[in-house]
Amino acid sequence: MLAVIGTLPEPGAPLLTGPAAWDGGPLSVAGTAVDVARGTPALLAAASATALALGRSAPHAVLAGDIGRGDGSRAVYAHLVETLPKSPFSVLAFHYLQPDVDWHNKVLFAVQAMRPKPLLLADAGFMYAAKMSGQATEYDLFTPDAGELAFLADETAPHPFYARGFLLSQENRVPELIQRAHVHDNAARHLLVKGVTDHVARGGEILGSVDAPSESALEAMGGTGDTLTGVTAALIEAGWNIPRACLAGARVNRVAGALLRPTPASQVRELIAHIPEALETVLRDEGL
Amino acid sequence: MSLLDLLRPKGRRKQAPSTDRGILVFANTSEVIRAETVLKAGGWPVTVMGPPPELQRGCDLVVVYPLIETARILNVLEEAGNPPLEAAPLSGPLLKPVDLYQIKDFGRHLMVRAANMKITVDKETRVIVNVSGGGCPDVPWLARELTGRPLDEAASPRDQGHTLCAYALDLALKEMRRLCSR
Numbered sequence: 001m002l003a004v005i006g007t008l009p010e011p012g013a014p015l016l017t018g019p020a021a022w023d024g025g026p027l028s029v030a031g032t033a034v035d036v037a038r039g040t041p042a043l044l045a046a047a048s049a050t051a052l053a054l055g056r057s058a059p060h061a062v063l064a065g066d067i068g069r070g071d072g073s074r075a076v077y078a079h080l081v082e083t084l085p086k087s088p089f090s091v092l093a094f095h096y097l098q099p100d101v102d103w104h105n106k107v108l109f110a111v112q113a114m115r116p117k118p119l120l121l122a123d124a125g126f127m128y129a130a131k132m133s134g135q136a137t138e139y140d141l142f143t144p145d146a147g148e149l150a151f152l153a154d155e156t157a158p159h160p161f162y163a164r165g166f167l168l169s170q171e172n173r174v175p176e177l178i179q180r181a182h183v184h185d186n187a188a189r190h191l192l193v194k195g196v197t198d199h200v201a202r203g204g205e206i207l208g209s210v211d212a213p214s215e216s217a218l219e220a221m222g223g224t225g226d227t228l229t230g231v232t233a234a235l236i237e238a239g240w241n242i243p244r245a246c247l248a249g250a251r252v253n254r255v256a257g258a259l260l261r262p263t264p265a266s267q268v269r270e271l272i273a274h275i276p277e278a279l280e281t282v283l284r285d286e287g288l
Numbered sequence: 289m290s291l292l293d294l295l296r297p298k299g300r301r302k303q304a305p306s307t308d309r310g311i312l313v314f315a316n317t318s319e320v321i322r323a324e325t326v327l328k329a330g331g332w333p334v335t336v337m338g339p340p341p342e343l344q345r346g347c348d349l350v351v352v353y354p355l356i357e358t359a360r361i362l363n364v365l366e367e368a369g370n371p372p373l374e375a376a377p378l379s380g381p382l383l384k385p386v387d388l389y390q391i392k393d394f395g396r397h398l399m400v401r402a403a404n405m406k407i408t409v410d411k412e413t414r415v416i417v418n419v420s421g422g423g424c425p426d427v428p429w430l431a432r433e434l435t436g437r438p439l440d441e442a443a444s445p446r447d448q449g450h451t452l453c454a455y456a457l458d459l460a461l462k463e464m465r466r467l468c469s470r
Contacts, residue, residue, distance in 0.1 A: 009429035038420070039428030068360070068426025068450030098451070099356050101308045124423030132307040145421060147404035157379045158307045158355055160404035160423075161452040165388040168403070219392065220399045220408040222420035222431050257463050264397035264408045265417035 001088055002059040002237035004047060005080065005126075006095035006228070007042025007072050013065025015075050020061040022048040024273060029061045036080045036269045038223035040095045044229030045122075047093070049263055049275040054238045059083065060089065066098060073098035073125075085113035092118050092124035093233040095226070099159070104129035105166070108138060119236060122188065123229045124250030128147060131186050139188035141242055143229045146195050149174065152181035177182050181203045192244045198250035200243050207243045210250040213258040228253040248286065252278045307379045309356035312365070312372040313339065313346035320349045320368055326368045327353065327361065341380045346373055356424060359458070360450035386456060389463045398467065402460035405453060407434070409464055414439045424451035434461075439468060 004020065018030025022045040024034040029044070036045045036144050040063060047059045058118075062079060067070030076097060084107070092111065104126070111120065122130050123143045131152055144152055151160035151169040167177065174193055181187040182204030191198040196219065197211040218224045232249030236242060254272075255278035259272050314320045320336060327334045332353060339350045351372075355360055358375055365371050377383050386403040393399075397417065399408040405427070408418040415438055419431035426449040434442050439461075446458035 007425040007428075009425070011429075019393045029353065038431055039425075066425035067429040068357075068424055068454060070354075070357070070425075070450075073425060075355060096423060098425055099308060099423070100354075125425060128423050129308070133388060134307075145404065147401065147421060148423070151404065156380045156383060158379055158383075161384060161385055161456045162377060162380070162383045163403060165384075165386070168386065168388050168390075179459075191345055217394060217397075220394065220397065220404075220406065220418050220420065222418050222435075224420070263395050264399065267418075 001057060002047060002051065002091045002093065002233055003062060003087070003089040004040065004044050004059050004093045004095065005062045005076060005097070006043065007066035007076065007097060008034065008041065008063050009039060009067060010065040010210050011067050013072065015079055016061065016063045017079070018061060019058040020044040020194065021052070021058045022159045029063065030124070032148040036272065038226060038268055040226070042223040042226040042268050042272065043093070043095055043230040045272045046140065046227035046275055049272060050231045050234035050279055051237065053276050053279050054234065056234070056238050059234065068098070070098035070100065073100065073175045074103065077103040077107055081110045084110040087114065089118050091121065091233060091237045093121040093229065094123070095229070096124045097129070099125045099129035099132060101129055101133045102114050104133050105135070108135055121229070121233055121236070123225070128159060133183070136186050136188055141190045141192060141246070142188040143192045143194060143225070143232070145193070145225055149177050149181065152186045153177040155184040155186060164241040174199055175206055190246065192228070192250070194228055194247040198228070202243060208247050210247055210254065213254050215254070215257045215262055217262040217264045217266065220264035221262060221268055221271070223267055224253065224271065225258070227268060227272060227275070231279070248282055251282045255281050308355055309337070309378040310312040310358060311376055311378050311381060312351040312353060313343060313374040313376070314372050316347050317349055320347065320351055322368070323351050323365055323372065324440060325447070326364060326370065327351065330355070330364055332361065335464065340378070342381045352378060356451050357362050359446045359454040360459050363447060386459065389460070393468070395442045398464070400460045400464045400467065402463065403456040405460050407457065407464055408462045409439055411468070416442055419457065422453040422457065424453035426450050427453050427457070430454060430457060439465060
């Protein structure tokens with residue numbers, strides 16, 4: 001089972017755990033309606049749409065309200081430390097959480113007690129914490145965008161805000177940045193680098209890239225990285241190996257974007273509505 | 289952290305515990321003590337220590353604070369009339385905030401990226417139409433607050449937000465305003 005762990009942009013919202021089902025409207029988490037705008041709800045809606053289309057069970061959500069004060073993230077972290085060792089999850093996807101090295105390490109320690117050990121995916125704030133902690137290589141997949149890849153490639157930067165300019169300006173040198181992140185042990189075993197071209201890497205080497213269909217407006221649309229991570233996580237939970245899931249996830253996200261015919265003002269919930277059809281297209285192309 | 293790693297002597301662990309801490313540099317010790325009092329009263333786990341050798345200015349004490357919450361902490365200190373001379377990562381006191389912007393012109397829409405944050409504006413209406421990127425939990429909330437607002441009426445992400453992502457978004461918004469005022 002896939003567990004998606006993150007936050008809600010609602011100040012003071014209490015810890016919310018349970019299956020996350022999406023049918024085109026608000027996301028339903030353990031019976032509670034959650035608005036799908038961007039962030040972890042967008043990831044969950046995309047993962048849920050993918051999982052249900054594949055005949056899998058809905059992802060399990062672990063969420064709490066947090067608008068940057070860290071209170072909701074700490075509630076999530078405390079819940080994970082207590083419950084993970086005896087939980088049945090096969091894939092854990094960590095997302096918008098306040099980066100906190102101490103809490104990160106406590107959560108990773110709880111994960112080490114899980115049997116069998118789940119696959120570990122990290123995006124957004126938890127990926128920052130994983131890199132800051134020096135434990136990036138414990139992870140199976142990171143899903144950075146261009147600015148975040150520069151941060152992973154910069155062994156001195158504690159946050160993308162401090163990534164050095166000579167790395168940030170290397171938009172066309174993704175392979176070098178991937179290699180650099182890998183050499184300094186600041187990358188997970190696999191990277192899915194989101195961008196104009198999506199790249200999938202293992203051990204610092206690019207295994208494959210996806211650049212079509214291409215809708216340049218998607219770069220401006222908040223949440224498209226979240227949906228890509230969500231689709232990919234659901235495919236991994238369904239048993240696809242990580243590189244294949246990343247490449248197919250990138251294609252699903254792009255086909256969904258092409259079906260939407262977006263402008264830079266389009267909102268991600270419009271894209272998620274096209275994921276089931278896009279998934280069907282990609283599965284057909286895969287001969288499934 | 290692997291179980292094996294926990295058994296290693298502390299100095300050989302892979303973990304770098306200071307990487308999520310920042311330092312606040314002040315002109316004199318009185319300001320350091322005032323900042324420590326204000327921040328502790330706000331519930332932040334701050335401590336006072338000697339400055340790293342790389343620092344060339346400030347007094348002989350600095351305040352150590354949670355780096356991620358830079359935006360909120362600077363706001364609180366400014367409101368208290370006690371802003372620092374400088375805020376920097378403890379693990380790299382000479383590191384500077386991003387000052388490089390990527391600009392993308394979609395025709396009717398313009399996008400500015402600062403570090404990991406992107407903001408997009410409709411050039412005809414000057415309304416913010418999208419915010420993307422980022423990883424700290426105030427980003428989805430700030431995105432909701434900003435999207436649909438006229439560029440000139442949008443509140444500063446640094447004032448509303450709490451984290452370094454909010455700070456980066458603030459830089460992107462300022463750069464967008466600069467570009468749109470030409």
